[in-house]
Amino acid sequence: MITKTLLRAFDGKAIWVVAILLIIAVAVPASNLYLPVGHPLRVANHFVPLFGKYLTYAMLALALDLVWGYCGILSLGHGAFFALGGYAMGMYLMRQIGDRGVYANPILPDFMVFLNYQELPWFWHGFDMFWFAAIMVVLVPGLLAFVFGWFAFRSRVTGVYLSIITQAMTYALLLAFFRNDMGFGGNNGLTDFKDILGAPLQADTTRAALFAASAIALALAFIVCSAIVNSKLGKVLVAVRDAESRTRFLGYRVDNYKLFAFTASAVMAGIAGALYVPQVGIINPGEFAPANSIEIVIWTAVGGRGTLVGPIVGAVLVNAGKSWFTGVWPEFWLFALGGLFVAVTLFLPKGIVGALTQGWTALKARRTSARAEGGSDIAPEPSPAE
Amino acid sequence: MYPTRLFPKLLLALALLLAALPGALAQDVEALVNALPDGSYSDREKVIFDLAATGDDRVAGLLNALGEGDLYVHEEDGRVVVGKRSGRDYALTDALTGEELGTAPSSALEKIRVNNRLRRAVRSAIGQLTLMSPSPPVRLRAASSLLRNADPDSLELLDTALAAETDPQVKKMMETARAAIIIKTDAGLEEKAAAINLLAARGDREALAMLTGALPSAAPELQPVIERGIAGIERKLALRDALQNVWYGLSLGSVLLLAAIGLAITFGAMGVINMAHGEIVMLGAYTTFAVQQVIRTSFPGLFDYSLAIALPLAFLVTALVGIAIERGIIRWLYGRPLETLLATWGLSLILQQTVRTIFGPNNREVGNPSWMSGAFDLAGLSITWNRLWIVVFALAVFAVLLAVLNRTPLGLQMRAVTQNRRMASSMGIRTPWVDAMTFGLGSGIAGMAGVALSQIDNVSPNLGQSYIIDSFMVVVFGGVGNLWGTLVGALTLGVANKFLEPYAGAVLAKIFILVFIILFIQRRPRGLFALKGRAVDA
Numbered sequence: 001m002i003t004k005t006l007l008r009a010f011d012g013k014a015i016w017v018v019a020i021l022l023i024i025a026v027a028v029p030a031s032n033l034y035l036p037v038g039h040p041l042r043v044a045n046h047f048v049p050l051f052g053k054y055l056t057y058a059m060l061a062l063a064l065d066l067v068w069g070y071c072g073i074l075s076l077g078h079g080a081f082f083a084l085g086g087y088a089m090g091m092y093l094m095r096q097i098g099d100r101g102v103y104a105n106p107i108l109p110d111f112m113v114f115l116n117y118q119e120l121p122w123f124w125h126g127f128d129m130f131w132f133a134a135i136m137v138v139l140v141p142g143l144l145a146f147v148f149g150w151f152a153f154r155s156r157v158t159g160v161y162l163s164i165i166t167q168a169m170t171y172a173l174l175l176a177f178f179r180n181d182m183g184f185g186g187n188n189g190l191t192d193f194k195d196i197l198g199a200p201l202q203a204d205t206t207r208a209a210l211f212a213a214s215a216i217a218l219a220l221a222f223i224v225c226s227a228i229v230n231s232k233l234g235k236v237l238v239a240v241r242d243a244e245s246r247t248r249f250l251g252y253r254v255d256n257y258k259l260f261a262f263t264a265s266a267v268m269a270g271i272a273g274a275l276y277v278p279q280v281g282i283i284n285p286g287e288f289a290p291a292n293s294i295e296i297v298i299w300t301a302v303g304g305r306g307t308l309v310g311p312i313v314g315a316v317l318v319n320a321g322k323s324w325f326t327g328v329w330p331e332f333w334l335f336a337l338g339g340l341f342v343a344v345t346l347f348l349p350k351g352i353v354g355a356l357t358q359g360w361t362a363l364k365a366r367r368t369s370a371r372a373e374g375g376s377d378i379a380p381e382p383s384p385a386e
Numbered sequence: 387m388y389p390t391r392l393f394p395k396l397l398l399a400l401a402l403l404l405a406a407l408p409g410a411l412a413q414d415v416e417a418l419v420n421a422l423p424d425g426s427y428s429d430r431e432k433v434i435f436d437l438a439a440t441g442d443d444r445v446a447g448l449l450n451a452l453g454e455g456d457l458y459v460h461e462e463d464g465r466v467v468v469g470k471r472s473g474r475d476y477a478l479t480d481a482l483t484g485e486e487l488g489t490a491p492s493s494a495l496e497k498i499r500v501n502n503r504l505r506r507a508v509r510s511a512i513g514q515l516t517l518m519s520p521s522p523p524v525r526l527r528a529a530s531s532l533l534r535n536a537d538p539d540s541l542e543l544l545d546t547a548l549a550a551e552t553d554p555q556v557k558k559m560m561e562t563a564r565a566a567i568i569i570k571t572d573a574g575l576e577e578k579a580a581a582i583n584l585l586a587a588r589g590d591r592e593a594l595a596m597l598t599g600a601l602p603s604a605a606p607e608l609q610p611v612i613e614r615g616i617a618g619i620e621r622k623l624a625l626r627d628a629l630q631n632v633w634y635g636l637s638l639g640s641v642l643l644l645a646a647i648g649l650a651i652t653f654g655a656m657g658v659i660n661m662a663h664g665e666i667v668m669l670g671a672y673t674t675f676a677v678q679q680v681i682r683t684s685f686p687g688l689f690d691y692s693l694a695i696a697l698p699l700a701f702l703v704t705a706l707v708g709i710a711i712e713r714g715i716i717r718w719l720y721g722r723p724l725e726t727l728l729a730t731w732g733l734s735l736i737l738q739q740t741v742r743t744i745f746g747p748n749n750r751e752v753g754n755p756s757w758m759s760g761a762f763d764l765a766g767l768s769i770t771w772n773r774l775w776i777v778v779f780a781l782a783v784f785a786v787l788l789a790v791l792n793r794t795p796l797g798l799q800m801r802a803v804t805q806n807r808r809m810a811s812s813m814g815i816r817t818p819w820v821d822a823m824t825f826g827l828g829s830g831i832a833g834m835a836g837v838a839l840s841q842i843d844n845v846s847p848n849l850g851q852s853y854i855i856d857s858f859m860v861v862v863f864g865g866v867g868n869l870w871g872t873l874v875g876a877l878t879l880g881v882a883n884k885f886l887e888p889y890a891g892a893v894l895a896k897i898f899i900l901v902f903i904i905l906f907i908q909r910r911p912r913g914l915f916a917l918k919g920r921a922v923d924a
Binding site for chain 1: 653657659715718719722723724725726727728729731732733734735736738739740742743851855858859862893894896897900901903904905907908909911912
């Protein structure tokens with residue numbers, strides 16, 4: 001059955017997306033490592049972690065798309081799951097520093113020495129082992145999403161109310177992580193990482209490997225999402241999105257479906273965060289900021305929600321735009337981002353990918369109908385209700 | 387230990403104020419001061435009393451320095467100066483005017499010596515100058531400083547002053563000061579018990595400290611009296627703290643109310659969460675800034691009226707912006723509340739950046755008119771005028787809005803649309819027009835909130851962002867479609883926040899509130915005052 005689900009996941013365009021991602025996973029690191037400096041096709045050193053960052057953002061947007069685009073849950077707190085995954089990874093990286101920190105304490109990270117901690121807080125134990133951190137990357141965001149979703153969906157908190165309380169959740173976490181006595185480095189967060197799994201983080205090979213890992217993780221996430229949305233479960237999710245009450249009246253346990261999508265999405269976001277942190281070299285409470293979570297929504301919206309390729313395209317395009325604008329014309333970036341929000345919601349409700357697909361379908365239909373002479377026009381697409 | 391340790395500062399200020407005393411009197415005082423170093427101790431005593439008799443306010447500082455042994459004669463010019471040791475040398479100030487005179491080594495100074503008799507004379511002269519000064523505020527200050535250091539030597543003087551006192555406030559302070567002195571002396575038990583009760587009746591932290599200090603050395607018979615007094619004061623202080631928290635909470639709640647009420651209207655009527663709401667508040671604040679700029683440059687006399695001018699202007703500006711937003715963006719997104727949320731968030735970024743481009747990224751200074759500055763005391767609580775006015779203003783806005791909703795045709799139509807949009811439309815209500823007006827009204831109120839918030843907060847492009855999440859919390863907590871919900875929500879959250887703060891700290895208190903709201907929404911997914919109806923959300 002699993003193979004059948006997987007096979008269904010690979011139907012159509014999905015296989016192409018996965019193939020492209022895998023090619024990128026090999027090609028970018030290879031061109032960076034093996035082509036001579038100055039070669040026109042070589043990806044410059046500083047671009048590798050930058051592109052890697054975009055890929056983790058793409059994975060985050062994909063995760064959001066699973067709940068928003070396919071299940072109608074607009075989470076304004078997905079940044080929290082991303083950041084929690086990032087913190088779990090950051091804690092591992094902190095422990096790896098060992099006695100190479102400024103205060104050279106073999107156990108305590110620098111900020112704890114600075115804040116006069118005598119011993120490691122209980123929740124930092126185990127993070128010196130990669131497998132433990134890896135489990136936490138999945139477990140912490142997943143558990144939070146499960147508990148949060150279990151309460152929220154069971155009480156039928158929907159629509160705007162759900163959006164607001166997810167925002168409250170990430171805001172509360174933001175405030176909590178800003179506190180020094182939380183034991184997560186407060187304002188400064190976790191930084192000054194040295195190495196991951198014994199490989200120095202600054203090395204080109206490590207960065208290339210992290211890039212490849214991000215691309216592969218994105219491809220895997222894509223496969224998983226594709227498997228979910230193409231399964232029967234995925235059909236129910238879409239039904240929940242389009243007519244929640246009706247689905248409930250048909251006998252489906254809507255809460256459980258939503259909970260599954262929400263938790264799976266949070267886990268994916270957590271993994272994206274864990275891949276993000278070693279590539280940017282820092283994690284701080286700013287990642288919890290509600291504005292960040294809303295930005296994730298705009299990546300998804302720009303690319304096209306309700307499609308799996310859309311969020312990937314959107315995240316990469318918007319962030320590339322951001323990198324470019326903030327370098328060239330920083331004051332203009334907020335205008336551009338704000339304008340993008342307004343324009344996309346007004347003119348491109350299905351995003352770039354959605355609009356392209358629609359245009360393509362219309363074009364094909366016109367050709368077909370022209371050939372069939374007087375054949376019926378394409379059926380008007382039902383617009384999903386919120 | 388002298389009652390006058392605080393006086394130099396005070397008198398320095400007074401001396402500066404009174405720089406233009408009648409020339410003859412000033413010369414008289416100066417002549418007396420210059421006579422101070424000469425003659426025997428008894429001559430000096432006479433000069434001291436003559437000085438006190440002039441009633442010159444600057445004399446107290448001089449006498450104080452004399453009593454402390456800080457008064458010197460400069461050997462070069464014979465000038466009488468106050469010298470304070472600073473390092474090896476002495477920092478000199480003029481004995482009367484307090485004018486800085488640089489430093490001098492000790493060899494260049496000759497101390498004006500005093501003996502015990504002179505010290506007594508100085509003390510009583512100072513008491514005469516201050517405790518019996520014709521001006522009640524001076525007497526009050528003298529009495530309260532006596533209360534603080536409770537010097538038993540001053541008892542006699544205080545008794546004389548008390549007998550002559552007519553001002554009830556000063557008299558009460560003097561009696562309390564006397565009580566504070568009595569418990570230090572070896573007066574009779576009954577007298578002491580009365581003094582303790584008097585101090586306990588005062589009921590502030592100073593009295594508490596005095597009683598706690600007196601407890602270990604008190605006679606065993608008095609101990610229960612003191613303990614009772616302490617318990618009484620602590621009760622009173624706890625009550626006052628609670629009142630203070632309630633006041634702070636109401637103040638915060640009224641700010642939340644102002645910020646959220648416009649949001650509640652638009653959300654209630656249109657189901658639209660306007661993420662740009664905070665930026666509209668910010669526009670209101672910047673309108674105030676612009677109005678004050680114009681007033682400062684062109685009509686400085688009107689500054690006290692700046693808020694009255696800014697208020698309608700801010701309403702107008704932001705209402706127009708609101709209507710423009712509704713007509714330009716939101717009306718295309720009806721039935722898609724989540725996308726409205728995104729579009730308005732984008733708009734908020736644009737508005738922020740626009741303001742940042744025009745006014746710059748830094749805080750802009752918005753002044754308080756005179757009637758909003760300062761504070762007053764009410765039952766031991768210090769209440770600042772601007773906070774009080776904001777509470778009043780928030781309640782007034784609430785009342786006006788309630789009247790608009792319940793007593794005007796627009797209000798009726800708005801309520802109809804809130805309850806059942808399609809039915810209202812079928813009955814001939816022009817829902818698009820109502821939407822535009824509702825949005826304009828909500829935004830206008832946000833603009834007025836901005837005028838109020840400009841008085842207590844920094845006016846910067848980020849002003850709106852700091853309120854938007856709190857406003858959402860108020861709205862979802864209070865429930866939509868009912869203004870009372872917003873009122874109760876805002877005040878509850880404000881008071882709860884301020885009551886949690888002393889125990890948990892500001893940040894943790896806020897986290898608790900957020901978690902509470904998240905949990906609360908589970909119990910009542912439509913808020914405290916949910917609109918009753920049978921509508922099922924699709």
